Amino acid sequence: MSNKMINNKHDARIIYGDIIDMPHHISKTHPHMSLYDRAAQFAPFAALTGYEDMINEEARITDSAKILEESMKEVLSQKLNVLSDTIKNGTFPSVSITYFVSDTSKAGGKYVTVNEQIKKIDSVHQKIILMKKTGIGQINETIDFADITDIQ
Numbered sequence: 001m002s003n004k005m006i007n008n009k010h011d012a013r014i015i016y017g018d019i020i021d022m023p024h025h026i027s028k029t030h031p032h033m034s035l036y037d038r039a040a041q042f043a044p045f046a047a048l049t050g051y052e053d054m055i056n057e058e059a060r061i062t063d064s065a066k067i068l069e070e071s072m073k074e075v076l077s078q079k080l081n082v083l084s085d086t087i088k089n090g091t092f093p094s095v096s097i098t099y100f101v102s103d104t105s106k107a108g109g110k111y112v113t114v115n116e117q118i119k120k121i122d123s124v125h126q127k128i129i130l131m132k133k134t135g136i137g138q139i140n141e142t143i144d145f146a147d148i149t150d151i152q
Contacts, residue, residue: 062108065100066149079151080128084121092117097128098150099143111149116141 013020026032068076086093094117102109116130119140126145131138 057105060106062103062106063100063110064108065102065147068149072149076145076148076151080121080123080145083118083151084123087118087121092119092131094118096150096152097130097143097148099147100149101147113150114141 083093083095094115096113096115098111098113100109101112114130114132116132118128119131120129121127122129128143128145128148130141130143132141
C-alpha cells in the first residue's frame with residue numbers, strides 16, 4: 001500500500017480500494033448509539049460541577065433584619081389591635097404589610113411588601129393570616145408578628 005500512496009497521493013479509491021466498498025459494520029452486542037448521545041460526547045462540560053452556581057449564590061446580596069425600636073413596636077401593636085377589632089366586627093380589611101423573609105441558603109434575607117386581605121389575627125401564636133388570591137382561588141399566607149416592620 002505504501003507504493004500506491006507515493007505514486008497516487010490524492011486518489012482515495014486507489015489507496016483504500018480494498019476496503020472502500022465494504023458495508024458498514026453493525027455490532028451484534030452493542031446497540032446503536034442515538035445522535036443525541038453521540039453529540040453529548042463532544043459537548044463542553046464543566047470540570048467543577050456547581051462551581052458557577054456557588055459563585056452566583058455567594059455574590060447574591062441579602063439584607064439583614066432590622067431591630068425595631070420600642071416606639072415602632074408599640075405603633076404596630078396598636079395597628080394590630082385596631083385590625084383585630086375590625087375583623088371581630090365582620091369586616092376583613094385589605095392592608096399593605098412589609099415584613100422580613102429569611103433566606104433559606106445564607107445569612108440574612110429580604111423585605112417583602114404584600115397587599116392582601118386579612119383573614120385572621122392570631123394573637124396567641126403571634127401571626128397574621130392573609131387571604132392571598134391566586135388564579136384558581138385563595139390560599140392562606142401566614143406572617144409572624146416579629147417579622148413585620150410596617151402596616152398600612
